[in-house]
Amino acid sequence: MKNLIAKAKTTTNPRLYKEFFKSYYKEKTKILVWITSIIGVLSILFSLYSFTFVRNVLMITIPFAAGIMLIIYPRFSYRRPYNSVKKNKITTTFEFYEDKLVEIGSASRDSYKYSDLKKIVETDDYLYIYHSAESASVIDKSNIRLCSEEELKSFLKTKLKFYSK
Secondary structure: OOOEEEEEEEEOOHHHHHHHHHHHHHHHOHHHHHHHHHHHHHHHHHHHHHOOOOOOHHHHHHHHHHHHHHHHHHHHOOHHHHHHHOOOOOEEEEEEEOOEEEEEOOOOEEEEEHHHOOEEEEOOOEEEEEOOOOOEEEEEHHHEEOOOHHHHHHHHHHHOOEEEO
16 A cells, blocks of 8 residues: 555534535536526516516415525525534544545445546545545645645645535
């Protein structure tokens, strides 16, 4: 096994889950939010415009309410998956080697070549390392050992795409 660059440990908590799901769904639903917002605004404008022709309150209220829902709901789509896992407490250890990342959980040990990883997204407190579009490892930056946070980020930038938020 090649040289160990760094180790990190992450214990999940509700704040971590919320930040992750908000970030993940914001990225994943970016185009959907844009499209539903446009349709929502058009629906609201249609209901306001039709008020001058149609005096039936129900015929005006339905497109108006639908427009409001189309604007608001997609921005909170992360809540359902967040609420289903927010109480789970999992501790995972990560080992960063020259050629791979090893993720050690209570019942598993997974190894990922850097070339197989998709991207890294950085927030104030965490690094999200995406294995696929639906799967990510969450690294708590405050628990990085054997090197500094900046040294690990610099190393990872040479291995794959890196994004900051």
